[in-house]
Amino acid sequence: MWHKRFSHIYLEDGVERYPLTRTILGRLSKAKVVTVRNYKDIFARSGQNFQIQKRSPKLILARKKNNLIYEGSMVSQDFGYRNFYYNSLLLNCVYNCDYCYLQGMYPSGNMVVFVNEEDFYQATLKAIEFRPFQEEPLYLCISYDTDLLAYETVVPYATRFIEFTRSQEDLVIELRTKSANWRPLEDVIPNERCILAWTLSPPMVAKAYEQLTPSPEQRIQAIKHCIDRGWPVRLCFDPVLRIKDWEKVYVKFFKEVFKLLPAEKIRDVSLGVFRMNADYYKRIKKQRTDSDILFYPFESSQSLISYPVDERLHMIETLKAALVKFLPAEKIATWT
Ligand code: SF4
Numbered sequence: 001m002w003h004k005r006f007s008h009i010y011l012e013d014g015v016e017r018y019p020l021t022r023t024i025l026g027r028l029s030k031a032k033v034v035t036v037r038n039y040k041d042i043f044a045r046s047g048q049n050f051q052i053q054k055r056s057p058k059l060i061l062a063r064k065k066n067n068l069i070y071e072g073s074m075v076s077q078d079f080g081y082r083n084f085y086y087n088s089l090l091l092n093c094v095y096n097c098d099y100c101y102l103q104g105m106y107p108s109g110n111m112v113v114f115v116n117e118e119d120f121y122q123a124t125l126k127a128i129e130f131r132p133f134q135e136e137p138l139y140l141c142i143s144y145d146t147d148l149l150a151y152e153t154v155v156p157y158a159t160r161f162i163e164f165t166r167s168q169e170d171l172v173i174e175l176r177t178k179s180a181n182w183r184p185l186e187d188v189i190p191n192e193r194c195i196l197a198w199t200l201s202p203p204m205v206a207k208a209y210e211q212l213t214p215s216p217e218q219r220i221q222a223i224k225h226c227i228d229r230g231w232p233v234r235l236c237f238d239p240v241l242r243i244k245d246w247e248k249v250y251v252k253f254f255k256e257v258f259k260l261l262p263a264e265k266i267r268d269v270s271l272g273v274f275r276m277n278a279d280y281y282k283r284i285k286k287q288r289t290d291s292d293i294l295f296y297p298f299e300s301s302q303s304l305i306s307y308p309v310d311e312r313l314h315m316i317e318t319l320k321a322a323l324v325k326f327l328p329a330e331k332i333a334t335w336t
Pocket of ligand 1: 093095097100101144178
């Protein structure tokens with residue numbers, strides 16, 4: 001599968017020396033390797049078509065020179081952690097959800113892997129040391145502008161970051177995914193400070209709007225496996241889409257999920273409606289006319305677009321009321 005997906009690998013000047021480069025090249029030995037001066041020569045050039053490139057993405061291996069860690073953004077939930085950060089180990093995602101902001105954020109559908117992993121660890125250590133709230137841990141989302149676990153077979157970043165976290169008592173990480181590939185985690189000892197967070201959508205939503213992702217049933221099987229092994233698991237019903245009969249569809253889905261998963265073993269739940277940076281949204285709308293969910297009469301506020309405030313409050317209240325039948329309210333974090 002991966003050989004088909006990545007027929008070409010672009011190597012930025014100087015990345016040959018990193019062990020992760022050698023691992024990836026070894027795993028994709030059939031790909032044609034092309035050397036480039038700077039990864040942006042490929043990734044950031046003008047006139048690219050994100051959706052066309054997604055059909056046959058190329059892999060670019062590069063070194064991240066700055067911004068190795070960012071402060072958490074207002075579109076994301078911090079789950080009560082005041083030292084909230086994220087990093088970008090990879091740019092772009094193997095999947096292609098209609099509602100994904102990456103389509104508007106990146107000029108290219110190609111995939112970048114930053115192979116200078118040691119620099120990311122050093123940046124994390126520094127952030128731990130200088131975190132503003134010293135009495136609380138650093139909370140770091142490591143699968144932010146990508147789906148790290150989905151790439152683990154080729155780029156073993158998720159398991160390596162979990163191992164790094166093990167030795168850092170003041171670090172909590174979140175690995176968010178739609179992957180059903182639990183196998184790379186099989187030999188990794190679960191850690192309370194490594195939260196595995198699965199995004200789940202009702203089957204009809206996943207089928208219509210989450211291209212290339214494993215089905216919700218497959219994701220639930222992976223979750224079940226990881227819960228049984230003792231991993232802390234977060235469920236993310238996020239983004240909730242305002243589809244026809246959204247209330248019926250989502251409430252039914254919650255019932256199905258908690259029939260299959262032991263609610264008492266779920267660490268917490270995130271619930272949020274569709275929202276996106278307004279500039280990314282404008283760019284996406286220009287590029288694609290094929291997805292009805294992008295053409296809702298959204299409201300814009302504080303450089304974000306989302307459903308009008310009364311609609312989104314109603315959606316969250318309704319769905320939270322449905323979720324508290326399974327989990328205590330304090331385990332449900334909401335974005336409104
Ligand atoms: S899984 Fe997440 S990052 Fe990947 S395409 Fe879908 S929304 Fe974007």
